[in-house]
Amino acid sequence: MDKFWQIVKYEYTRHVFRKRFIFALLSLPLMLVFLLGITLLSGLLISDRSPVGYVDNSGILSDAVMTGNPKDPFEPGLSMIAYPSEAEAESALSSGKVQAFFVVPENYPANLNIPLHFSADPDDNMLMQVRDFIKTNLLRSRPIADLERIQAGTTFIQVSQDGSRQFAENEWYNLAIPILVAILFIVVIMTSGGYLLQAVVEEKENRTMEIIVTSVSPMQLMAGKIIGNISVGLTQLFIWLFFSGLAILVASRSIPFLSNIKLPLDYLVKNLLFILPAYVSVAAMMAALGATVTGSQEAQQVSGIFTLPIMMPLWFVAPILSNPNGPIAVFLSYFPLSAPITLALRMVFTTVTDLQWSIFFIIQVLFAVFMLWLAARAFRIGMLQYGKRIRLVDILRKEVRHV
Amino acid sequence: MTAIQVENISKSFGSTRAVDDVSFEVQPGEIFGLLGPNGAGKTTSLRIILDIFKPDTGLVQVLGGKMSEEKKNHIGYLPEERGLYQDIPVERCLNFMAQLKGLDKKVAEERIAKMLKTFDLYDERKKKVKELSKGMQQKAQLITTLVHEPQLIIIDEPFSALDPVNTQMVKDILLQERNKGKAVVMCTHQMAQVEQLCDRLVLINHGQVVLDGTLSDIRRKFASRDVLVLYDGDLPLNIPGVRQVVPHNGRRKLVLDETTTPHQVLKELVNTGVQLDDFEIAVPTLDEIFIKIVSGRDLENG
Numbered sequence: 204m205d206k207f208w209q210i211v212k213y214e215y216t217r218h219v220f221r222k223r224f225i226f227a228l229l230s231l232p233l234m235l236v237f238l239l240g241i242t243l244l245s246g247l248l249i250s251d252r253s254p255v256g257y258v259d260n261s262g263i264l265s266d267a268v269m270t271g272n273p274k275d276p277f278e279p280g281l282s283m284i285a286y287p288s289e290a291e292a293e294s295a296l297s298s299g300k301v302q303a304f305f306v307v308p309e310n311y312p313a314n315l316n317i318p319l320h321f322s323a324d325p326d327d328n329m330l331m332q333v334r335d336f337i338k339t340n341l342l343r344s345r346p347i348a349d350l351e352r353i354q355a356g357t358t359f360i361q362v363s364q365d366g367s368r369q370f371a372e373n374e375w376y377n378l379a380i381p382i383l384v385a386i387l388f389i390v391v392i393m394t395s396g397g398y399l400l401q402a403v404v405e406e407k408e409n410r411t412m413e414i415i416v417t418s419v420s421p422m423q424l425m426a427g428k429i430i431g432n433i434s435v436g437l438t439q440l441f442i443w444l445f446f447s448g449l450a451i452l453v454a455s456r457s458i459p460f461l462s463n464i465k466l467p468l469d470y471l472v473k474n475l476l477f478i479l480p481a482y483v484s485v486a487a488m489m490a491a492l493g494a495t496v497t498g499s500q501e502a503q504q505v506s507g508i509f510t511l512p513i514m515m516p517l518w519f520v521a522p523i524l525s526n527p528n529g530p531i532a533v534f535l536s537y538f539p540l541s542a543p544i545t546l547a548l549r550m551v552f553t554t555v556t557d558l559q560w561s562i563f564f565i566i567q568v569l570f571a572v573f574m575l576w577l578a579a580r581a582f583r584i585g586m587l588q589y590g591k592r593i594r595l596v597d598i599l600r601k602e603v604r605h606v
Numbered sequence: 607m608t609a610i611q612v613e614n615i616s617k618s619f620g621s622t623r624a625v626d627d628v629s630f631e632v633q634p635g636e637i638f639g640l641l642g643p644n645g646a647g648k649t650t651s652l653r654i655i656l657d658i659f660k661p662d663t664g665l666v667q668v669l670g671g672k673m674s675e676e677k678k679n680h681i682g683y684l685p686e687e688r689g690l691y692q693d694i695p696v697e698r699c700l701n702f703m704a705q706l707k708g709l710d711k712k713v714a715e716e717r718i719a720k721m722l723k724t725f726d727l728y729d730e731r732k733k734k735v736k737e738l739s740k741g742m743q744q745k746a747q748l749i750t751t752l753v754h755e756p757q758l759i760i761i762d763e764p765f766s767a768l769d770p771v772n773t774q775m776v777k778d779i780l781l782q783e784r785n786k787g788k789a790v791v792m793c794t795h796q797m798a799q800v801e802q803l804c805d806r807l808v809l810i811n812h813g814q815v816v817l818d819g820t821l822s823d824i825r826r827k828f829a830s831r832d833v834l835v836l837y838d839g840d841l842p843l844n845i846p847g848v849r850q851v852v853p854h855n856g857r858r859k860l861v862l863d864e865t866t867t868p869h870q871v872l873k874e875l876v877n878t879g880v881q882l883d884d885f886e887i888a889v890p891t892l893d894e895i896f897i898k899i900v901s902g903r904d905l906e907n908g
Contacts, residue, residue, distance in 0.1 A: 206675075206706055213702055217694065410689030414750065417656050417683040418706035420675060 206419045207427050214431025218398050231443055250328050254282035256292045256304030261311040268343050270335045281332045385547030388478045395436030396489040403493025404502045425582045429486040474547050480571035481543045487574035491581035512540035527553035536563050539570035607670040609634050609758050609789030615664030617650055624650040626813035637790040639800045639807030643900045647813040648793050679708035682756035686763050688747045692736040699735055700749055707754035721749045740767040762793040797892040816899055825889045831862040836884035845874055
C-alpha cells in the first residue's frame with residue numbers, strides 16, 4: 204500500500220476506533236433522544252388529561268362526535284362529557300371529575316361567547332381540543348372532505364422570486380432542518396479539525412514527526428493526515444445523517460408532521476459540495492497551526508480564533524434571515540470561512556443563482572488550495588522547531604525552501 | 607558505493623551558523639562516530655543527510671546518490687529524542703512504522719514478532735507505548751530503526767536509558783550490522799562506547815569539523831611525549847630527559863622533555879636496574895581528546 208494511504212488508514216482507524224470518537228458519535232443522537240424525552244415528559248406533566256365537561260343549550264352537540272387522538276404525545280385528545288345542567292357540571296368540576304366545563308348558549312352560533320369554567324388555568328391543549336370539538340360538531344353535517352378542508356384553514360406558501368424555492372408557513376420544520384444540517388456540518392468540521400490539531404501537536408511534541416519524515420515526505424504526511432481526519436469527520440456526519448433519516452422514518456408513523464419533512468435535493472447537493480473545500484481549508488489550517496505552535500495549550504487557544512469567522516454567520520442570523528441579499532449576507536458569502544453557514548442560511552430564504560453560487564464556490568476552492576500550500580510550508584518549517592513559535596512571515600519568506 | 611558523502615555543507619538559522627563547511631564520508635561496513643558537544647551541529651548535520659533540512663550550500667549523497675523517497679526505505683534512523691506514538695499498543699505502533707518503511711504487512715508482523723522476542727519485549731507487545739519504561743521504549747525504538755534491514759543506520763545516543771545488559775546487546779547488534787556490510791553512523795557522548803565500536807570518527811565543534819580520522823590515527827596524533835610506568839621499588843631521583851614524574855591511575859607518568867624519546871627513557875630505566883612491570887606510551891583517552899579540543903585545554907596540565 205502506498206505510504207500516503209498508510210497514513211490515511213492509520214489516522215482514520217486511530218480515531219474511529221477510539222472511545223472518544225464513539226462518545227462523540229453517540230452524543231448527538233443521545234442529546235436528541237434526551238431533548239425529545241424532556242419535551243414528551245414536560246408535555247405529560249404539564250398537560251392535564253382529565254376530561255372536559257359541557258352543557259349544550261343550543262343542541263349543536265347532541266350526539267356529539269368525539270375528536271382528537273388520546274395517544275397523540277404532543278396534543279393528546281381529551282374526553283368530553285355532556286351534562287344536562289350547569290349545576291351538575293359545576294358539581295363534577297368541584298369533585299374533580301372534569302378539569303373544566305363550558306356552556307354553549309342557546310343562541311349559539313349567533314352568540315359566539317362560550318363561558319368556560321375551570322378550577323385551574325386551562326392549558327393550550329385543552330383550549331385547542333375544545334375548539335376542535337365544537338368546530339367539528341358544528342360542521343358534522345358537511346361531507347368529510349369539506350370538514351377536513353375547513354379545519355385545515357389557509358396556508359401561505361412563501362415563494363422565492365424565480366420560483367425555485369418555496370416553503371409553506373406551517374411547515375416550519377422544512378426551514379429548521381436545513382439550518383440544523385448546516386450547523387451539523389460545522390460541528391463535524393470543528394470536531395475533526397480539533398482531532399487533527401491535537402494529532403499534529405502531539406506528534407510534534409513527542410518527536411514522532413521526526414521519525415515519520417524519514418519514511419515519508421512532509422507533504423505526504425500532511426496530506427495523509429488531512430484526508431484521514433476529513434474521512435473521520437465525514438464518517439461521523441454520514442452516520443448522524445443516516446440515523447437521523449432512519450429516526451425520522453420510524454418516528455413519522457407516530458408523529459405525523461415528520462413524514463412531511465423534505466430537504467430540497469439541490470440544497471443538499473450544493474451544501475455538501477461547498478462543505479468539502481471548506482473542510483479542507485479548516486483541516487489545512489489546523490495542520491499548519493499544529494506544526495507551528497509550541498504546545499497543545501497554545502494550540503487550543505489559537506484554534507479558538509479560527510472558530511470565530513466560521514461561527515460568525517450565527518451571530519448575524521437575524522440580519523441574514525431578514526435580508527438574505529443584504530450587504531452583511533453577501534459579504535459573509537464571499538469570505539471563505541463564513542461562507543458555508545451564510546449560504547446554508549441564505550439558500551433557505553432566497554435564491555442564490557448558479558452563477559453567484561459558482562463564484563462563491565470557486566473562491567472557496569481557491570482558498571482551500573492556498574491553505575494547503577500554506578500548511579505545507581508551515582509543516583515543513585515548523586515540524587522540527589521545538590519550543591519555538593513560527594510566525595506567518597517566517598512561513599511566507601522565500602527562504603523556506605531551504606529549510 | 608559510498609554510504610554517505612557530505613561535501614562542504616553549511617546551514618544557518620537566522621544569524622546562527624549551525625553547520626559550517628562540514629565534509630566527511632561514511633563507507634559500508636564501518637561504524638562511524640559523529641561526535642561533538644551539545645549544540646555543535648551534529649543533529650542538524652544528520653537532518654541534512656536525512657533530507658529533513660536542505661543545506662544552504664554543499665552537497666549530500668546518500669547510498670550513491672541524492673536522497674529519494676525510495677532510499678528512505680533503506681535508512682534506519684534513531685533520533686536522540688525518541689518518537690513513538692504513545693497512545694497505541696507497542697505492536698501496532700511498530701507495525702505501522704515498519705510498513706511506512708516499505709515492508710509488506712505480513713513480513714512486518716513476522717519481523718516485529720521476532721525482534722520483540724530478541725529485545726525481550728514480546729510480553730509487552732499489547733501494552734500502550736506510554737506504559738513501557740524508558741529503557742523498554744528505547745528498545746522498541748531500536749526495533750523501528752532496524753526492522754526493515756536498512757543499508758544505512760543512523761543512531762543518535764543509542765545507549766541512553768539502557769542497562770548494562772541491554773547496552774551490551776545493542777553493541778553486539780551494531781557490530782553484527784557492521785559485519786554484514788551495513789554503514790552505521792553513531793552520535794553519542796559516551797566516549798567509552800565510541801572507543802569500543804567506532805572505526806572512524808569526526809568531531810564537530812561550533813558547526814565545523816575539528817577532527818577526523820581513524821581512532822588509532824587520532825590517538826597517535828594526540829599522543830604526548832609522556833610514558834606510563836609500573837615498577838617495583840624506587841625510581842632514580844634524576845632520570846635524564848624526564849622533566850616531571852606525576853602519579854597517574856596507580857602508575858607514574860614520566861613527562862619527557864622536547865629532545866628525549868620514550869625509547870631512550872626505557873633504556874635508561876633498564877640500565878639503572880629499575881624493576882619494570884609495565885611501560886607504555888601515554889596515549890590519551892577519547893574523553894581527554896574530546897575535552898581538550900572542545901574546551902581548548904589540556905586536562906593534565908589544568
